[in-house]
Amino acid sequence: MNAPKNAFYAQSGGVTSVINASAAGVIETARLHPEKIGKVFAGKNGILGALNEELIDTSLISAADIAALRHTPAGAFGSCRYKLKGLKENQAEYERLIAVFEAHNIGYFFYNGGGDSQDTANKVSQLSLEMGHPITCIGIPKTVDNDLPFTDSCPGFGSVAKYVAVSTFEASLDVASMAASSTKVFILEVMGRHTGWIAAAGALAQPHAQGAPHIILFPEVAFNQAEFLQKVQNTVKQKGYCVIVVSEGVAHPDGRFLAESGLRDAFGHAQLGGVAPYLAGLIKSELNLKNHWAVADYLQRAARHIASQNDVDQAYALGKSAVELAISGKNAVMPIVVRDSHSPYRWHIEDVALSKVANVEKKVPKEFISEDGYGITQACREYLEPLIAGEAYPPYKNGLPEYIQLSLQTIPKKLKETVI
Amino acid sequence: MNAPKNAFYAQSGGVTSVINASAAGVIETARLHPEKIGKVFAGKNGILGALNEELIDTSLISAADIAALRHTPAGAFGSCRYKLKGLKENQAEYERLIAVFEAHNIGYFFYNGGGDSQDTANKVSQLSLEMGHPITCIGIPKTVDNDLPFTDSCPGFGSVAKYVAVSTFEASLDVASMAASSTKVFILEVMGRHTGWIAAAGALAQPHAQGAPHIILFPEVAFNQAEFLQKVQNTVKQKGYCVIVVSEGVAHPDGRFLAESGLRDAFGHAQLGGVAPYLAGLIKSELNLKNHWAVADYLQRAARHIASQNDVDQAYALGKSAVELAISGKNAVMPIVVRDSHSPYRWHIEDVALSKVANVEKKVPKEFISEDGYGITQACREYLEPLIAGEAYPPYKNGLPEYIQLSLQTIPKKLKETVI
Numbered sequence: 008m009n010a011p012k013n014a015f016y017a018q019s020g021g022v023t024s025v026i027n028a029s030a031a032g033v034i035e036t037a038r039l040h041p042e043k044i045g046k047v048f049a050g051k052n053g054i055l056g057a058l059n060e061e062l063i064d065t066s067l068i069s070a071a072d073i074a075a076l077r078h079t080p081a082g083a084f085g086s087c088r089y090k091l092k093g094l095k096e097n098q099a100e101y102e103r104l105i106a107v108f109e110a111h112n113i114g115y116f117f118y119n120g121g122g123d124s125q126d127t128a129n130k131v132s133q134l135s136l137e138m139g140h141p142i143t144c145i146g147i148p149k150t151v152d153n154d155l156p157f158t159d160s161c162p163g164f165g166s167v168a169k170y171v172a173v174s175t176f177e178a179s180l181d182v183a184s185m186a187a188s189s190t191k192v193f194i195l196e197v198m199g200r201h202t203g204w205i206a207a208a209g210a211l212a213q214p215h216a217q218g219a220p221h222i223i224l225f226p227e228v229a230f231n232q233a234e235f236l237q238k239v240q241n242t243v244k245q246k247g248y249c250v251i252v253v254s255e256g257v258a259h260p261d262g263r264f265l266a267e268s269g270l271r272d273a274f275g276h277a278q279l280g281g282v283a284p285y286l287a288g289l290i291k292s293e294l295n296l297k298n299h300w301a302v303a304d305y306l307q308r309a310a311r312h313i314a315s316q317n318d319v320d321q322a323y324a325l326g327k328s329a330v331e332l333a334i335s336g337k338n339a340v341m342p343i344v345v346r347d348s349h350s351p352y353r354w355h356i357e358d359v360a361l362s363k364v365a366n367v368e369k370k371v372p373k374e375f376i377s378e379d380g381y382g383i384t385q386a387c388r389e390y391l392e393p394l395i396a397g398e399a400y401p402p403y404k405n406g407l408p409e410y411i412q413l414s415l416q417t418i419p420k421k422l423k424e425t426v427i
Numbered sequence: 428m429n430a431p432k433n434a435f436y437a438q439s440g441g442v443t444s445v446i447n448a449s450a451a452g453v454i455e456t457a458r459l460h461p462e463k464i465g466k467v468f469a470g471k472n473g474i475l476g477a478l479n480e481e482l483i484d485t486s487l488i489s490a491a492d493i494a495a496l497r498h499t500p501a502g503a504f505g506s507c508r509y510k511l512k513g514l515k516e517n518q519a520e521y522e523r524l525i526a527v528f529e530a531h532n533i534g535y536f537f538y539n540g541g542g543d544s545q546d547t548a549n550k551v552s553q554l555s556l557e558m559g560h561p562i563t564c565i566g567i568p569k570t571v572d573n574d575l576p577f578t579d580s581c582p583g584f585g586s587v588a589k590y591v592a593v594s595t596f597e598a599s600l601d602v603a604s605m606a607a608s609s610t611k612v613f614i615l616e617v618m619g620r621h622t623g624w625i626a627a628a629g630a631l632a633q634p635h636a637q638g639a640p641h642i643i644l645f646p647e648v649a650f651n652q653a654e655f656l657q658k659v660q661n662t663v664k665q666k667g668y669c670v671i672v673v674s675e676g677v678a679h680p681d682g683r684f685l686a687e688s689g690l691r692d693a694f695g696h697a698q699l700g701g702v703a704p705y706l707a708g709l710i711k712s713e714l715n716l717k718n719h720w721a722v723a724d725y726l727q728r729a730a731r732h733i734a735s736q737n738d739v740d741q742a743y744a745l746g747k748s749a750v751e752l753a754i755s756g757k758n759a760v761m762p763i764v765v766r767d768s769h770s771p772y773r774w775h776i777e778d779v780a781l782s783k784v785a786n787v788e789k790k791v792p793k794e795f796i797s798e799d800g801y802g803i804t805q806a807c808r809e810y811l812e813p814l815i816a817g818e819a820y821p822p823y824k825n826g827l828p829e830y831i832q833l834s835l836q837t838i839p840k841k842l843k844e845t846v847i
Contacts, residue, residue, distance in 0.1 A: 018604075021605070022601055022604050022605060024597075052607040052608065053608075055607065055608065079600075080597050080600055080601065081597070081600035081601040081603070081604040082604035082605070083604070084604075085604050085605075085607060086604050086605055087605070087607055087608035087609070088605070088608050088609045089608050169826055172826070172827060173732050173827060173828060174726045174729075174730070176827060176828065176830070177444075177500050177501070177725075177726065177729035177730060177731060177732065177828075177830075178724075178725045178726055178729050180499075180500055180501035180729060180830060180832070181442055181500065181501040181725045181728065181729040182725065183501070184438075184442050184501040184502035184503070184504075184505050184506050185441070185442060185502070185505075185506055185507070185508070187472040187475065187505060187507055188472065188473075188475060188507035188508050188509050189507070189508045193725060195726075211826070211827065212827070215827055215830070216832075217832055281701070281704055281720075283722075284701055284704065299724050299725055300701075300722065300724060301721075301722050301723060301724035301725060301726050302703075302720065302721050302722045303721060303726070304598075304719050304720060304721035305597075305598045305601045305602065305613060305719055305721060306594045306597065306598055306615070306721050306723070306726075308601065309594075309597035309598050309600060309601040310594070310597060311597060312593050312597065312733055313732055313733070315826065392825060392826065393826075395826035395827070396825060396826040397826065398820070398823055400818070400820070403818055405812060405816060406589055406592070406631070406735065406812065406813075406815035406816040406817065407592060407593060407596060407631065407632070407635055407815070408593060408596065408597075410596070410597075410600060410635070412600070412636075412637055
C-alpha cells in the first residue's frame with residue numbers, strides 16, 4: 008500500500024482574526040486521519056510558498072501550538088496578495104504549482120481565501136487532472152467583506168462585524184455625553200471596497216446606543232451629497248449629535264470613490280484617501296459642525312480580542328470540514344455555512360462546487376437596506392445579530408493576549424528552478 | 428441637628444472608559460454615609476449642570492444601575508468642555524455656582540476631571556469660604572492623557588494604554604503576515620496632544636509582536652523628517668515591514684503640529700488633520716512604500732470592552748476615596764494613586780492639595796524615552812506594564828456589551844436667573 012498523500016494548505020489575501028482557526032481545523036483534523044493524509048505542508052506566504060517551494064512542515068508544530076492558532080489573529084503562515092493569471096495567459100505558473108505538489112507527494116490542496124482563491128483552486132483541480140497528477144482541491148471560505156456567495160457568512164466577517172458594532176456603540180456613548188458643548192458629529196470609516204456588509208454591522212449598535220449610529224453609508228448606494236448633509240444637520244438638530252458609519256468604498260454617482268477626492272498636502276502631494284476625513288472636511292466646511300473621525304483599518308480585521316464566538320466556531324468547522332470532504336472523495340468544492348434558524352441560531356455545513364463560487368461577489372441586497380438608503384432593515388438585523396454573538400476571548404498574560412507566533416522553518420527544496 | 432449637606436458631582440472634559448466607575452465610587456460610598464451626605468446631585472453635562480441649575484438626583488437611580496456604571500464607558504451624566512475663567516475675569520460665574528449650591532443645600536463638590544477641573548475646584552473652595560458658604564471641594568483625577576502630576580497614573584489612561592497595546596500587537600501580526608507581497612508600513616495614530624504616554628503604550632506590544640512596533644513618535648521629541656524616513660526604510664529592509672505608533676501631537680521642530688500641515692481637498696477646502704495620513708503620504712511620496720494607516724480617535728478612549736482591570740479598580744477607588752476624604756474633613760485636595768511596587772503591582776491612595784495639582788502637565792520624562800527618541804526604556808516598560816494588567820470585561824447580551832444608559836431627569840429649579 009502506498010504512503011498517504013501529503014496536503015498543502017495556504018492562506019490567501021487579506022488576513023482575518025479567525026483565519027488561523029480554519030488552519031487549526033485543517034491541521035488538527037488531518038492529524039486524526041494519518042491513514043489518509045500524510046503531512047500537512049503550509050505555504051510560506053500563501054500560494055507564493057508553493058510557487059517558490061517554500062513549504063512549512065506543520066507536523067513539527069506541537070499540538071498545543073496548533074491549538075493556540077484558534078485564538079490567534081492574522082496569518083500564522085503568512086498570506087499574500089497574488090492572483091494567478093488565467094490558464095491560457097500563464098499555464099506555466101499552474102504547471103509549476105503542480106510540479107511542486109508532485110515533488111512533495113502532495114495530493115490535497117486546501118486554499119483558504121476569497122473568490123479569487125476559489126477560482127485558483129478550481130483551475131488547479133482541472134489542470135492537475137488533465138496533467139495526470141490529480142490533486143484534490145478544496146476551498147475554505149475567508150473574507151471579512153462577507154462577499155462570497157452560497158455560504159451564510161464568511162469566516163472573518165462575524166468578528167469584524169462585532170468589532171464595528173461594539174466600537175460604534177462605545178463611540179456613540181462618548182459623543183452623546185460630550186455633544187452639549189463639544190463634538191457634534193462622529194464618523195467611523197470601516198472596510199468594504201465593494202460591499203457594505205461591515206458598515207451595516209455598525210447599525211447593530213442602534214437600539215443599544217439610543218438611536219446612534221444615525222447614518223450608514225453603503226457602497227451599494229450612490230452618495231448624494233446634498234441629501235447627506237441635510238440628514239446630518241437634521242440629526243444634530245433633533246438628537247444633539249450624529250454618528251456616521253461609512254464604508255471605505257462609498258462612491259459618487261459617477262463611480263469615483265469619495266476617498267479618492269484629490270486630497271493634497273501643503274506641498275501639493277496627492278494624499279492617501281480616507282473617506283472619513285473627506286466627510287469630516289465636508290461637514291466642517293458646509294455645516295460648520297465640530298466633528299471627529301476614526302479610521303479602523305487593520306485594527307478591525309485583526310481584532311481577535313473582540314472576536315465573535317460563532318465566527319471562530321465556523322472558521323474552525325469549515326477548516327475541519329474541508330479535510331473531511333477531501334477524505335470522503337469530494338473534489339473542487341468549498342464547504343459553506345447554511346443557516347437553519349435565526350433565533351435560536353442554528354447552522355450546519357454543506358458544500359458547493361468551486362466553479363459556482365469563483366468570482367461571484369455578494370453585495371448587500373436591497374431588502375437589507377432601509378428605504379432611505381441610510382440604515383438597515385429588520386431582515387438585515389436578523390441576519391447579522393447571530394453572527395456577532397458570543398465572546399471568544401483569547402488567554403491573557405500581563406495585560407496582553409497570548410497570541411502564538413510560530414517559527415516558520417521550511418523543508419529542503421527538491422526542485423531546482425524558481426519562478427517568482 | 429441639621430440635615431446633612433447634599434453633594435454635587437460633575438464629570439469634566441473628554442470622557443474615558445472608566446470615568447463612570449469613579450461616579451459609581453462616589454455615589455455608592457456617599458450612600459453608605461447618610462448621616463454625613465444627603466443626596467448626590469450629578470451635573471447634567473458636567474459643570475454646565477451647576478451653572479444652569481440642571482441637577483440630576485442620583486438617589487432616584489437604583490443600586491443596580493449605579494453598579495452598572497462600573498462597566499459603562501463615556502460620561503453617564505454628560506460631560507463638557509467648559510473652563511471657568513479666572514476669578515478676577517469672571518467672578519460672577521463662580522458666584523452663580525455657589526448660589527446654586529446654596530439653593531440646593533450642597534456642601535460637597537466632587538469634580539472629576541483633568542488639570543483645569545482641579546483648578547476650578549480649588550477656586551470654588553477658596554471663594555465659597557470667602558463668601559461665607561464654605562463648600563468642601565475634592566478633585567477626582569481623570570484623563571486618558573495621563574498628564575496629571577503626583578498620581579502614579581490617571582484613571583482612563585490604563586485602559587487606553589491597554590487598547591493601544593493590544594491593537595498595535597494585533598495590527599503588527601496582520602502586517603507581518605502580509606508584508607511579503609503587500610503593505611510594508613502601518614501607522615496607528617493615537618491621542619496625546621501634548622504628551623506621549625498613550626503612544627508609549629504601543630511599545631508594550633514589542634516583545635510580543637516580534638519587534639513591532641518599530642517606531643514610536645512622541646510629542647516630547649521634535650519630528651526629524653529625514654531621520655524618520657531613513658528609519659522607516661531601514662526597518663522595512665531589515666524586518667520586511669515597519670509598524671509606527673504616532674501621537675496626534677507630534678510637531679515639527681518649529682512647533683507646528685504635523686497634523687496641521689495644510690491638507691486641502693480638490694476644492695481647496697482645508698482638511699481636518701490626521702498625522703497618520705500625513706505620514707502615510709510622506710512615506711508614499713518619498714519612499715514609495717505601500718502603507719496603511721488607522722486613526723483610533725474616540726474608539727480608544729471609549730473602549731470599555733478592553734479596559735484594564737487595574738484602571739477600573741483605581742477609578743472606583745479614587746471616587747470612593749474622594750467621598751471618604753470629604754467626610755473626614757479634608758478640603759481642596761485630590762486623592763492620588765501611589766505605587767508601592769512594580770511587580771507584584773501594589774498601590775495605595777494618598778491625597779495632595781489641589782493648589783499643587785492645578786495646571787501642571789506631566790510629560791513623558793527623558794528617562795522613559797530611548798536614546799534615539801523612537802522607543803521606550805525598560806524603566807518606562809516597568810511603569811506601564813501593571814497599568815494595562817487584568818481584563819475587566821463588561822457583561823454581554825446578544826453579542827453587545829450591556830452598557831447602562833440612565834434617563835437623566837433633572838430636579839425642579841429654585842433660582843430664577845440662568846447664566847449660560
